[in-house]
Amino acid sequence: MGITARGIGLLVAAVVLLGVGFRYAYPELTVLGAAAVVALGYALATAxxxxxxxxxxxxxxxxxARGxxxxxxxxxxxxxxxxxxNLVAEDRCGGRLVPVPLLRLRPSRDTTVRYDVPTHRRGVVPVGPLRxxxxxxxxxxxxxxxxxxxxPVWVHPRIHPLRAVPTGAGRSLDGRTDSVPHGSITFDSLREYVVGDELRRVHWRTSARVxxxxxxxxxDTSLxxxxxxxxxxxxxHPDRVDGVAESFEAACEAAASVVAAAVRxxxxxxxxxxxPPGDDTAGGAGLETSTAPLDRLAAVELAEGGVDVLRAAMSRLRQDRLGDTLVFLTGPGARGDLGHVGALRGAYPSVVVGVFGAAGPTPAGAAGLTVVDAAxxxxxxxEWDGIRRW
Structure with missing residues (x-):
C-alpha cells in the first residue's frame, strides 16, 4: 500500500492542524485536522x-519462430x-505494460483483452502477472x-531448410539411412522375451541359465x-549490437536448422x-541432453567461461562419444580455440564447424576440420548444402 503525494500532503496538514488547534485552543483548526484524518481513514478502507x-x-x-x-x-x-x-489494471508482457480496462466490471461478468506478443527477438517472453x-x-x-x-511464450530461432543431412560413418544395408535405431546387425544387449519376438533371436544358452x-x-550401427x-x-561472441550478439543469434538459428533437418x-x-546456464561452469556441466531442443535454444543465453570451459566440454564429448557426426557452432572469438574441437576427430569421424560473424574466412585447414564461415x-x-564430404 502506498500513499500518494496528495495523501502525504493531507497527512502533514492534518498533523499540523491538530497540533496547532489543540495547542492554542482553536476548535476550527481541530475540526479541519479531524476531517483530514477521517478522509485518510476512508481512503485506506476503500483502497x-x-x-x-x-x-x-x-x-x-x-x-x-522469431518474427x-x-x-x-x-x-x-x-x-x-x-x-x-472499478480498477486500473496493467498486464506485463516482457518489458512493456499493456493497459487492461476494468471499468465497472459487474459481479459474475468478465472482460477480454487481446494483444500481440513481441517476437522480434529470440527468447522466452514472460507474460503476467496482472497488476x-x-x-x-x-x-x-x-x-x-x-x-x-x-x-511464457517461447520464441524459437528461425529455421532455414537444409536439404543435405550427414550419412554417418557407414552406409545402411537397406539404403542411406534406416528409419528405426533397432536393427539386426550388431549385438547390443539381452532382454526378456515378449509376445511377438522372433524365435530365431532367442539366446538359448542364457535362457537355460536364468x-x-x-x-x-x-x-544398426550405420544409422x-x-x-x-x-x-x-x-x-x-564478443561483438554486440544494442546489447545483442548477432553471431550468437545466427549460431542458434543454425543449430535449430540442423536439429529440424535431423528430426525430419x-x-x-x-x-x-x-x-551451462547460470554461474556453474565447472567441468563442462552444460553438456546435458534435452527433450525439447528448440525450447532450449529459445531460452539459452550467453554464459561466462573461457578456454578451460571449452576444454572440459570437449573432454567430456570425447569420453561419451554420443554420435558419429559432430556439428560445432561458435563465433569469431573462438577461432583460436578450434584445436580443441579438432582433437575430437578420433571419436567423431565427421566434424563440421560453423563460425559466425568472423571478419575474414577461417583457414580451410584449421585443425583438419570442415569449416563453414557464415554471416x-x-x-x-x-554453405551446409554445399558440403560434399562428411
Missing part, C-alpha cells in the same frame, strides 16, 4: 478492499457477488496487487547420430551447450 478476480491467459500460439505473430488473450472475471470492480491498482476517490492512497501467474526366455537386442554443440560462451529425416540428434543462418544453410 484496502480486495476485489475477487479470476484471471485466465491463453497464448495463441505459445511457441513461434512470426503471436497473441495473448487475457480474460478477467469478477467473481464477487456484491460490488462492481491491479486500487485507488480511493480522492486519490490519497493507491494499493497494487498481482493476480494470476505467468505464462530360467526364462531371453532374446538378443541388436542395433548416423548427430551431435550439435552450441558454443554459448560470451568470449566466443528421423535421425537421432542431441543438442549440447559448451557452458547468418541463411548463409550457413546455403
Amino acid at each position: 484496502a478492499w480486495r476485489p475477487r478476480l479470476a484471471v485466465e491467459r491463453t497464448a495463441d500460439p505459445d511457441r513461434v 512470426e505473430p503471436a497473441a495473448m488473450t487475457l480474460t478477467v472475471r469478477n467473481t464477487g457477488r456484491l460490488r462492481a470492480a 491491479v491498482t486500487r485507488r480511493d476517490p480522492l486519490g490519497l492512497v493507491a494499493l497494487a496487487r498481482s493476480y494470476g501467474g505467468r505464462v 530360467g526364462e526366455l531371453m532374446v538378443r537386442e541388436n542395433v 548416423p547420430r548427430l551431435v550439435v554443440v552450441l558454443d554459448n560462451r560470451a568470449a566466443a 529425416e528421423d535421425l537421432p540428434v542431441s543438442l549440447l551447450l559448451v557452458a 547468418d543462418g541463411a548463409e550457413f544453410a546455403a
Whole structure:
C-alpha cells in the first residue's frame, strides 16, 4: 500500500492542524485536522478492499519462430457477488505494460483483452502477472496487487531448410539411412522375451541359465547420430549490437536448422551447450541432453567461461562419444580455440564447424576440420548444402 503525494500532503496538514488547534485552543483548526484524518481513514478502507478476480491467459500460439505473430488473450472475471470492480489494471508482457480496462466490471461478468506478443527477438517472453491498482476517490492512497501467474511464450530461432543431412560413418544395408535405431546387425544387449519376438533371436544358452526366455537386442550401427554443440560462451561472441550478439543469434538459428533437418529425416540428434546456464561452469556441466531442443535454444543465453570451459566440454564429448557426426557452432572469438574441437576427430569421424560473424574466412585447414564461415543462418544453410564430404 502506498500513499500518494496528495495523501502525504493531507497527512502533514492534518498533523499540523491538530497540533496547532489543540495547542492554542482553536476548535476550527481541530475540526479541519479531524476531517483530514477521517478522509485518510476512508481512503485506506476503500483502497484496502480486495476485489475477487479470476484471471485466465491463453497464448495463441505459445511457441513461434522469431518474427512470426503471436497473441495473448487475457480474460478477467469478477467473481464477487456484491460490488462492481472499478480498477486500473496493467498486464506485463516482457518489458512493456499493456493497459487492461476494468471499468465497472459487474459481479459474475468478465472482460477480454487481446494483444500481440513481441517476437522480434529470440527468447522466452514472460507474460503476467496482472497488476491491479486500487485507488480511493480522492486519490490519497493507491494499493497494487498481482493476480494470476505467468505464462511464457517461447520464441524459437528461425529455421532455414537444409536439404543435405550427414550419412554417418557407414552406409545402411537397406539404403542411406534406416528409419528405426533397432536393427539386426550388431549385438547390443539381452532382454526378456515378449509376445511377438522372433524365435530365431532367442539366446538359448542364457535362457537355460536364468530360467526364462531371453532374446538378443541388436542395433544398426550405420544409422548416423548427430551431435550439435552450441558454443554459448560470451568470449566466443564478443561483438554486440544494442546489447545483442548477432553471431550468437545466427549460431542458434543454425543449430535449430540442423536439429529440424535431423528430426525430419528421423535421425537421432542431441543438442549440447559448451557452458551451462547460470554461474556453474565447472567441468563442462552444460553438456546435458534435452527433450525439447528448440525450447532450449529459445531460452539459452550467453554464459561466462573461457578456454578451460571449452576444454572440459570437449573432454567430456570425447569420453561419451554420443554420435558419429559432430556439428560445432561458435563465433569469431573462438577461432583460436578450434584445436580443441579438432582433437575430437578420433571419436567423431565427421566434424563440421560453423563460425559466425568472423571478419575474414577461417583457414580451410584449421585443425583438419570442415569449416563453414557464415554471416547468418541463411548463409550457413546455403554453405551446409554445399558440403560434399562428411
